[in-house]
Amino acid sequence: MNESSIVRRNDWSGRILFLLLTLFGLLMLAPLVYLTSTAFKPKAELFLFPPRFFVMNPTLLNFTDLLSVTESSLVPFSRYIFNSIIVAGSVVIGGIAIGSMAAYPLSKHKGMPFGRLIFKMIILALMFAPAVTQIPQYLVMTELGMMNTYWALILPGLASPIGLFLMKQFLDQIPDALLEAARIDGANEVHTFRKIIFPLLQPAVATYALFSFIAAWNDSWSASVFTTSDQMKTLPFAIMSISGGVNDIARAGAMAASSFLMIIPTLVVFIVTQRKVMETMAHSGIKG
Amino acid sequence: MKKLRLTVRTRSFVEGYFFISLWIAGFFLFMAVPLGRSIYYSFQELKMNTGRMTAEFVGLEHYRYAFTVDIDFMPILISTIKTVLIQVPLILIFAMFCALLLNKPMRGRLFFRGVYFLPVIVASGNSLKRLTEQGAATLPIFKQYDLYTIMLNYIPEQLLTPLLTMMDSLMIVMWGSGVQIIIFMAGLQSIPVSLYEAAKCDGATPWEVFWKITFPMMMPMILVSTLFTIVDSFTKVDNQMIKYNWTLMFNKLSFGYASAIGWIYFAFVFLVIFIVLFMFRNTSALAQERR
Numbered sequence: 001m002n003e004s005s006i007v008r009r010n011d012w013s014g015r016i017l018f019l020l021l022t023l024f025g026l027l028m029l030a031p032l033v034y035l036t037s038t039a040f041k042p043k044a045e046l047f048l049f050p051p052r053f054f055v056m057n058p059t060l061l062n063f064t065d066l067l068s069v070t071e072s073s074l075v076p077f078s079r080y081i082f083n084s085i086i087v088a089g090s091v092v093i094g095g096i097a098i099g100s101m102a103a104y105p106l107s108k109h110k111g112m113p114f115g116r117l118i119f120k121m122i123i124l125a126l127m128f129a130p131a132v133t134q135i136p137q138y139l140v141m142t143e144l145g146m147m148n149t150y151w152a153l154i155l156p157g158l159a160s161p162i163g164l165f166l167m168k169q170f171l172d173q174i175p176d177a178l179l180e181a182a183r184i185d186g187a188n189e190v191h192t193f194r195k196i197i198f199p200l201l202q203p204a205v206a207t208y209a210l211f212s213f214i215a216a217w218n219d220s221w222s223a224s225v226f227t228t229s230d231q232m233k234t235l236p237f238a239i240m241s242i243s244g245g246v247n248d249i250a251r252a253g254a255m256a257a258s259s260f261l262m263i264i265p266t267l268v269v270f271i272v273t274q275r276k277v278m279e280t281m282a283h284s285g286i287k288g
Numbered sequence: 289m290k291k292l293r294l295t296v297r298t299r300s301f302v303e304g305y306f307f308i309s310l311w312i313a314g315f316f317l318f319m320a321v322p323l324g325r326s327i328y329y330s331f332q333e334l335k336m337n338t339g340r341m342t343a344e345f346v347g348l349e350h351y352r353y354a355f356t357v358d359i360d361f362m363p364i365l366i367s368t369i370k371t372v373l374i375q376v377p378l379i380l381i382f383a384m385f386c387a388l389l390l391n392k393p394m395r396g397r398l399f400f401r402g403v404y405f406l407p408v409i410v411a412s413g414n415s416l417k418r419l420t421e422q423g424a425a426t427l428p429i430f431k432q433y434d435l436y437t438i439m440l441n442y443i444p445e446q447l448l449t450p451l452l453t454m455m456d457s458l459m460i461v462m463w464g465s466g467v468q469i470i471i472f473m474a475g476l477q478s479i480p481v482s483l484y485e486a487a488k489c490d491g492a493t494p495w496e497v498f499w500k501i502t503f504p505m506m507m508p509m510i511l512v513s514t515l516f517t518i519v520d521s522f523t524k525v526d527n528q529m530i531k532y533n534w535t536l537m538f539n540k541l542s543f544g545y546a547s548a549i550g551w552i553y554f555a556f557v558f559l560v561i562f563i564v565l566f567m568f569r570n571t572s573a574l575a576q577e578r579r
Contacts, residue, residue, distance in 0.1 A: 014394065017389060017392060018394065020389060021390070021400055024386060024389075024404070025400055025403045025404065027459070027462055028406055028462065028463070028466075031407055031410045032406060032410045035410065098310045098311050098314065099311065101307045101310065102307060102310070102311035102312070104304075104307055105303070105305070105307045106308065112304050112305075113301065115304075118308070121315075121320070125315075125319055125323075126519060127519050127522070127523070127557055128323065128550075128554060132322075132323070132533070132546075132554070133322040133323055133326060135322075135326070135329075135543050135547075136322030136325035136326050136329070137322045139325070140318065140321060140322060144317075155314065155318065156318040158314050159310075159311050159314025159318060161315070161319070164311060189300075189303045189307070193307070214409065263410060266409055267410075270406075270409045274402055274405075277405075278401060278402075278470060
């Protein structure tokens with residue numbers, strides 16, 4: 001009642017506000033709309049220049065194209081989907097476990113030797129251009145004998161500086177008194193972590209889950225470098241290679257359809273985690 | 289008594305290290321070791337011969353080459369820094385504007401908040417790259433109706449060209465500001481209402497309230513999102529410099545030189561961040577004085 005009375009009092013300014021927000025909101029929705037409408041465009045519309053925003057004659061041809069392309073691939077396509085799910089799932093779950101465990105002492109064990117140094121290293125690691133480390137990473141991987149295994153695809157994504165930073169900042173907001181109470185009640189460290197820290201960390205965990213899922217799901221680079229056999233490739237790499245990359249004209253339709261389909265899982269994860277993501281962003285203010 | 293306390297302390301540290309050890313191991317193996325190696329490689333000439341790498345020490349040759357011989361490097365570096373320096377303030381101003389709008393009480397606020405954050409999910413990484421490649425990220429109006437020549441009649445060229453480059457990156461700016469909007473909204477909500485009430489009693493206009501209360505109180509949030517925006521736009525995939533580094537690394541296979549360039553680039557990013565920190569140290573001190 002209170003809120004509606006405010007709106008009624010400044011009716012015209014409220015309307016202008018609403019209009020501006022809608023206008024910006026529409027522009028914010030633009031990439032999603034563009035991706036969706038491109039997926040339904042017939043060939044003739046795909047290559048229009050300047051590109052048209054909305055589809056004129058929607059068609060499902062791109063999807064049937066994609067289906068026939070996937071059926072002609074050497075390895076059954078379900079294998080790629082399976083690989084992608086395994087890799088993205090392990091990166092998310094493992095990353096959460098390792099990151100939250102590391103965030104706890106960094107935030108709550110004050111005066112730990114090298115604690116500040118480790119935190120500074122994290123900040124520095126956030127600033128590096130990823131291309132710098134990629135070749136040495138490949139060499140480390142070959143030396144460890146992990147080429148063509150799931151390990152090669154999963155392990156580099158686990159110890160993420162972003163995830164640790166996010167969770168550490170979030171933990172800093174949680175009062176120490178809570179932990180002291182638990183310790184007085186005789187909880188050991190593992191118990192404290194499992195029963196108090198981890199449940200309280202949920203918003204940060206959700207945020208990190210979202211970002212690491214997006215990164216792992218869309219990552220075609222590690223599959224192209226760390227694996228050589230077709231059995232081990234992941235979905236984004238498979239799509240890139242079977243549809244001949246961005247510049248292949250004949251398969252452009254299949255490409256558009258696949259990039260639309262690829263974004264659906266990330267959207268689902270976003271909708272599931274949305275509320276908690278907003279909470280964390282408010283606290284720690286950083287993303288991946 | 290004293291001895292007991294010490295052992296409790298050390299015990300807690302040991303337990304702390306137990307928790308952190310897995311992350312440290314991963315970090316060293318896949319981040320610190322590769323980083324260290326890339327410094328080492330930047331002083332080497334690396335050649336791929338039948339699947340094996342051979343290295344030859346060349347000292348600072350790569351660094352000298354980058355600044356004196358390579359005709360692509362300096363222009364790309366300068367234009368990258370220029371783009372980032374133009375885009376960062378635009379993103380911050382746009383995010384502040386949106387946060388102020390979204391902070392007003394109204395219907396569907398949660399929905400709008402989700403929508404404004406959506407580009408962070410959809411238009412990131414590869415899909416953003418694809419969008420810009422297809423030309424969907426620039427507004428075609430300016431080219432279509434030849435607005436440039438028309439506007440040239442009214443606005444001097446020195447002003448118009450940077451203005452249009454700004455307009456051109458408008459979509460990128462809007463899609464890149466989701467995280468900053470959330471940070472600013474959190475900041476706005478943390479300002480105590482009593483300050484605004486006091487200002488209203490003293491008869492301050494909304495304009496004055498923004499510059500005297502909201503802006504100074506938001507200073508820490510502004511610093512955080514400035515740093516975040518700088519780091520984010522310097523390491524984005526569609527960044528020119530990153531692309532150049534990528535082609536050197538994977539198309540021309542000159543790993544040593546690419547590593548050297550990566551480190552020079554990092555030095556510049558670090559310099560920019562240092563300057564920003566220095567600037568903000570003065571402003572936040574000023575804000576504190578005023579309070």
